[in-house]
Amino acid sequence: MAVLNEEQEMLRDMAREWATNESPVTEFRKVRASGEPEAFDRTAYATMAEMGWAGIIIPEEHGGSDFGFMSVGLVVEELGKTLTASPLIATTLAASAIILGGSEEQKAKWLPKLASGEAIATLAIDEGPHHAPDAIEASVSGGKLTGAKAFVAEAHGADLFVVAATDGLYLVEKGDGVTLTTRRLTDQRSHADIAFDGAAADKLANGGDDLLDKVLDRARVLTAAEMLGMAQIVFDTTLAYLKQRVQFNQVLSSFQALQHRMADLFADLAQMRSAVEAGLQAIDSGAGVSRAAIVAKAEANRVMHTMSNEGIQLHGGIGMTDEYDIGLYLKRARVLEAAWGTRSYLKNRFATLGGY
Numbered sequence: 001m002a003v004l005n006e007e008q009e010m011l012r013d014m015a016r017e018w019a020t021n022e023s024p025v026t027e028f029r030k031v032r033a034s035g036e037p038e039a040f041d042r043t044a045y046a047t048m049a050e051m052g053w054a055g056i057i058i059p060e061e062h063g064g065s066d067f068g069f070m071s072v073g074l075v076v077e078e079l080g081k082t083l084t085a086s087p088l089i090a091t092t093l094a095a096s097a098i099i100l101g102g103s104e105e106q107k108a109k110w111l112p113k114l115a116s117g118e119a120i121a122t123l124a125i126d127e128g129p130h131h132a133p134d135a136i137e138a139s140v141s142g143g144k145l146t147g148a149k150a151f152v153a154e155a156h157g158a159d160l161f162v163v164a165a166t167d168g169l170y171l172v173e174k175g176d177g178v179t180l181t182t183r184r185l186t187d188q189r190s191h192a193d194i195a196f197d198g199a200a201a202d203k204l205a206n207g208g209d210d211l212l213d214k215v216l217d218r219a220r221v222l223t224a225a226e227m228l229g230m231a232q233i234v235f236d237t238t239l240a241y242l243k244q245r246v247q248f249n250q251v252l253s254s255f256q257a258l259q260h261r262m263a264d265l266f267a268d269l270a271q272m273r274s275a276v277e278a279g280l281q282a283i284d285s286g287a288g289v290s291r292a293a294i295v296a297k298a299e300a301n302r303v304m305h306t307m308s309n310e311g312i313q314l315h316g317g318i319g320m321t322d323e324y325d326i327g328l329y330l331k332r333a334r335v336l337e338a339a340w341g342t343r344s345y346l347k348n349r350f351a352t353l354g355g356y
Contacts, residue, residue: 002277008071014051015078022047025325028083032188037156039190040085048088049117058095062111069218069283073225073276080229083328085189087120089222090154094121097162097169097215101207106171110160121160123219124149124172124194125212131341133212138165138196145172145201148193153339155180155192162204162215163196169211170201187332217293220340221279224300227336228276231304234311234329235269238262241315258314265310268303275299290353298346301337308333 004012023044031039048054056072058064065071072092079086095114098106113119125133127150138147145163152161161172172178177199180192204211239262242253252258279296282289308330312319319326341349 001273002070002281004070004074007067008074011056011067011071012074012078015053015075016081018047018051019078019082019084023079023084024082025328028085028328031085037182037190037192039188040087040154040157042157044084045086045088045120046117048086049115053088054091054117055115057092058099058111058115062107063115064111069221070277070280073222073280076222076225077229077232080226081233083230083325083332087122087154087157087190089226090122090158091120093123093215093219093222094160094162096218097123097204097207097211098171100214101169101204101211102171103206106202106204110171113159119159120154120157121162122152122154122158123215124152124155124161124163125216126150131338131345133164133216136164136166138163140165140167140170140201140203143201144177144198145170145196146198148195150193151183151185151191152194154190155194156182156190161194163201164212165201167203169204169207169215171204172196172199172201176200185335187335189332189335213290216340217289218283220293220297220346221276221283223336223339224272224276224279224296227300227304227333228272230329230333231269231272231300231307234307234326235262235265237326238265238311238314245316252314261310261314265307268306272299272303291350294341294346294350294353297341298343298350301343301346304333305337 027041031041052065053075055064056067057069059066076089079088091114095111098110110119114121127135127137127148129150138145145165149163159174163170163172177197179195183191183193185191207214242258243251245252275296279292282292311326312330315324315326318324
């Protein structure tokens with residue numbers, strides 16, 4: 001496990017306590033039942049912003065704490081454990097794009113708003129059902145953006161979109177020229193297709209030609225951090241169930257075959273944690289970020305897929321019912337596995353980075 005400083009330990013413990021007491025899975029069920037397209041509780045997100053979580057990676061001069069990605073990863077992991085629905089990851093990633101590529105004017109305009117929770121932002125990258133950042137057709141002419149984006153997470157609550165176009169990343173505010181169409185995915189979170197028709201676009205011109213790649217690396221690692229929290233709670237919940245469920249007059253955890261399966265999952269979880277923490281540390285240090293991000297997301301995909309499947313199976317028939325939370329983690333896992341690259345995509349990218 002990563003060695004945390006005192007501030008990071010306090011941040012993790014605060015996030016754990018808040019998520020457990022104020023945002024358990026029952027709160028996500030309330031959000032789901034409301035049917036609202038935004039699919040998150042604005043009051044809860046305002047509380048997160050008040051605690052400083054929305055500004056963790058944002059420099060102090062713009063209202064943040066500049067604690068780095070390891071710190072925000074700790075918070076995201078704890079929120080993943082309770083399936084807390086919020087635009088925290090989306091806003092953090094949009095803020096990172098502005099930090100990496102924005103002008104001083106763009107930073108001054110948006111970063112304080114994002115840090116305080118006054119504004120919400122998200123990434124709008126892919127244009128089809130699969131992650132394909134090399135197949136961008138949206139374009140900007142005369143400061144106006146035209147094109148379409150698919151499956152944009154947290155789109156309904158966003159005030160600002162960081163949009164990938166053929167010649168870079170642009171900031172586009174919600175309003176004229178921006179039309180959302182709701183997409184219902186299995187995790188019941190906010191997703192939308194977006195049509196941009198002459199929307200005013202402000203380019204992030206200072207990030208270099210690889211700005212999109214840098215932002216996607218951060219997206220992969222933070223998504224993997226959420227999946228790490230989910231995998232941990234699925235493991236803990238399944239183990240607790242096996243210890244109390246009696247079958248054939250024996251507690252299920254006494255069967256050696258099931259012990260072996262849980263031991264394999266325990267080892268997978270440790271390997272996943274190592275990969276995710278390495279990705280977060282790489283971003284903060286600036287060394288080997290792309291490869292570490294790919295490994296983090298690929299391992300998260302592999303382990304969370306297996307963990308969610310095993311969690312359902314080891315719960316038996318009740319695991320398939322909505323009454324039990326375990327199925328909610330599987331549904332969220334399937335959406336996150338597809339986000340920012342499946343395992344096959346990530347393997348190909350890793351090979352390409354290695355010159356193969």
